[in-house]
Amino acid sequence: MASVLSxxxxxxxxxxxxxxxxxxxxxxxxxxxxxxxxxAPQPFLASKDTPCQEQPKEVLxxxxxxxxxxxxxxxxxxxxxxxxxxxxTGLVERHSWAEDKVTVWLLDQKLxxxxxxxxxxxxxxxxxxxxxxxxxTQAPAYRPVSxxxxxxxxxxxxxxxxxxxxxxxxxxxxxxPVVQSPPAVEANFSASRxxxxxxxxxxxxxxxxxxxxxxxxxxxxxxxxxSPPHPQAxxxxxxxxxxxPQTDNGFETDPDAFLLDEPAPRKxxxxxxxxxxxxWPNCGxxxxxxxxxxxxxxxxxxxxxxxxxxxxxxxxxxxxxxxMKEEAAAPAGAPAADPAPAPSxxxxxxxxxxxxxxxxxxxxxxxxGLESYLPSAALSKSAPGSFWHIQAxxxxxxxxxxxxxxxxxxxxxxxxxxxxxxxxxLSPVRSRSLSFSEPQQPPPAVKSHLIVTSPPRxxxxxxxxxxxxxxxxxxxxxxxxxxWCTACRWKKACQRFLD
DNA sequence: ACTGCCGGGAA
DNA sequence: TTCCCGGCAGT
Numbered sequence: 001m002a003s004v005l006s007x008x009x010x011x012x013x014x015x016x017x018x019x020x021x022x023x024x025x026x027x028x029x030x031x032x033x034x035x036x037x038x039x040a041p042q043p044f045l046a047s048k049d050t051p052c053q054e055q056p057k058e059v060l061x062x063x064x065x066x067x068x069x070x071x072x073x074x075x076x077x078x079x080x081x082x083x084x085x086x087x088x089t090g091l092v093e094r095h096s097w098a099e100d101k102v103t104v105w106l107l108d109q110k111l112x113x114x115x116x117x118x119x120x121x122x123x124x125x126x127x128x129x130x131x132x133x134x135x136x137t138q139a140p141a142y143r144p145v146s147x148x149x150x151x152x153x154x155x156x157x158x159x160x161x162x163x164x165x166x167x168x169x170x171x172x173x174x175x176x177p178v179v180q181s182p183p184a185v186e187a188n189f190s191a192s193r194x195x196x197x198x199x200x201x202x203x204x205x206x207x208x209x210x211x212x213x214x215x216x217x218x219x220x221x222x223x224x225x226x227s228p229p230h231p232q233a234x235x236x237x238x239x240x241x242x243x244x245p246q247t248d249n250g251f252e253t254d255p256d257a258f259l260l261d262e263p264a265p266r267k268x269x270x271x272x273x274x275x276x277x278x279x280w281p282n283c284g285x286x287x288x289x290x291x292x293x294x295x296x297x298x299x300x301x302x303x304x305x306x307x308x309x310x311x312x313x314x315x316x317x318x319x320x321x322x323x324m325k326e327e328a329a330a331p332a333g334a335p336a337a338d339p340a341p342a343p344s345x346x347x348x349x350x351x352x353x354x355x356x357x358x359x360x361x362x363x364x365x366x367x368x369g370l371e372s373y374l375p376s377a378a379l380s381k382s383a384p385g386s387f388w389h390i391q392a393x394x395x396x397x398x399x400x401x402x403x404x405x406x407x408x409x410x411x412x413x414x415x416x417x418x419x420x421x422x423x424x425x426l427s428p429v430r431s432r433s434l435s436f437s438e439p440q441q442p443p444p445a446v447k448s449h450l451i452v453t454s455p456p457r458x459x460x461x462x463x464x465x466x467x468x469x470x471x472x473x474x475x476x477x478x479x480x481x482x483x484w485c486t487a488c489r490w491k492k493a494c495q496r497f498l499d
Numbered sequence: 500a501c502t503g504c505c506g507g508g509a510a
Numbered sequence: 511t512t513c514c515c516g517g518c519a520g521t
Contacts, residue, residue, distance in 0.1 A: 491515065
């Protein structure tokens with residue numbers, strides 16, 4: 001809830017900021033300001049709101065109001081001023097209320113100017129200037145909504161000020177291009193949305209960094225950014241970007257629009273978390289971080305002594321990713337909704353296939369069971385840092401994405417982002433999907449290297465022998481055919497329950 | 500008889 | 511490209 005709230009506040013604040021925005025826009029705004037005032041008289045506003053555009057409700061109107069009724073600029077405050085035909089950034093030196101003049105120290109000019117207060121506006125306004133003029137039409141439409149949200153008089157003024165200042169700092173920090181993850185696609189998206197919405201980001205962060213939501217992602221973007229600086233933020237942006245096309249006025253991407261209309265189908269990918277499960281027999285420990293699981297495997301199972309070169313990264317073979325849905329139960333028809341099915345999915349035949357790690361199992365667990373565990377992990381990570389992933393149970397239709405070599409982390413975001421989210425198939429399928437790479441799927445390249453040690457059967461063009469694994473038909477029954485994986489429905493090789 | 504899925508064809 | 515299904519082969 002808190003996150004939602006903060007996001008809302010953020011949005012509203014941004015809106016307000018925009019209204020205040022560019023220098024040229026001041027006159028047109030006048031009517032709005034008056035209008036607002038009529039609705040909610042707030043005597044204290046004029047003097048309070050200035051420093052911070054992030055303030056929720058007050059700011060909303062404040063900008064308009066203050067612009068017209070004179071804001072008390074604080075000395076040292078960073079502002080923008082129209083000077084010499086361009087916008088300049090500077091620090092407020094002094095604000096002469098009586099004369100309605102503000103003395104500003106221009107940073108880039110290294111000179112001090114004195115100008116009318118109305119020619120000065122706060123620097124941290126995020127909205128790109130060109131957008132503003134059009135907002136005369138849009139902003140009012142949203143405003144009532146914001147106004148209706150009950151966020152009135154808050155705390156003491158002093159506290160308020162502090163918060164504002166803090167918000168300012170945060171805002172400017174997070175608006176800095178350096179912080180905004182620059183790489184590739186994300187950069188584009190975030191840039192287009194004025195790259196400044198700290199509230200929104202922080203609002204959603206609660207969902208943990210490892211969450212693959214997202215989105216989104218969607219799509220291919222994840223591929224290009226192996227380590228996004230803002231793991232939490234990027235998916236959202238992606239989602240947003242896809243959900244709300246950047247159009248004509250550039251206003252579409254405004255957070256407010258976001259707030260009001262978007263169902264943003266892809267934005268919250270059912271909040272799935274990626275966990276890492278230890279595959280060591282009788283362990284099954286699940287950890288949140290890859291580092292953690294590696295450490296766990298190394299320390300507990302492999303032992304610290306085995307980290308000779310030979311066993312380097314050996315721990316990679318002993319854990320697997322597990323996707324866990326936040327909302328507990330898997331939807332109806334998925335009886336197999338076991339959150340951690342990975343181990344049981346591997347097929348015995350594969351065990352033969354798998355190029356065993358160059359060493360004999362240390363402390364080797366004897367059960368044949370392990371045999372079947374390891375291969376799966378081995379397959380998925382046999383080339384550390386890259387493996388192939390079949391996307392969801394519809395992989396049959398989505399072979400292209402199948403071949404993307406990525407790191408496990410990326411993979412998750414990709415698959416989640418791009419996959420048509422069929423709730424029922426989520427947990428069981430995805431977690432499994434990363435533990436294999438072999439069935440009759442095409443990528444010859446992959447196969448070839450896997451097949452090296454494989455028995456002749458694999459090469460023969462003969463029909464695949466029937467696997468032991470349950471298939472969709474068996475699991476769901478004919479009456480639930482709609483829950484089968486696509487391939488099964490088409491009488492193709494099952495993509496969900498691989499052999 | 501049932502099941503998995505290849506191969507091929509229709510839309 | 512997506513979807514469907516005849517028919518083969520394994521169980």
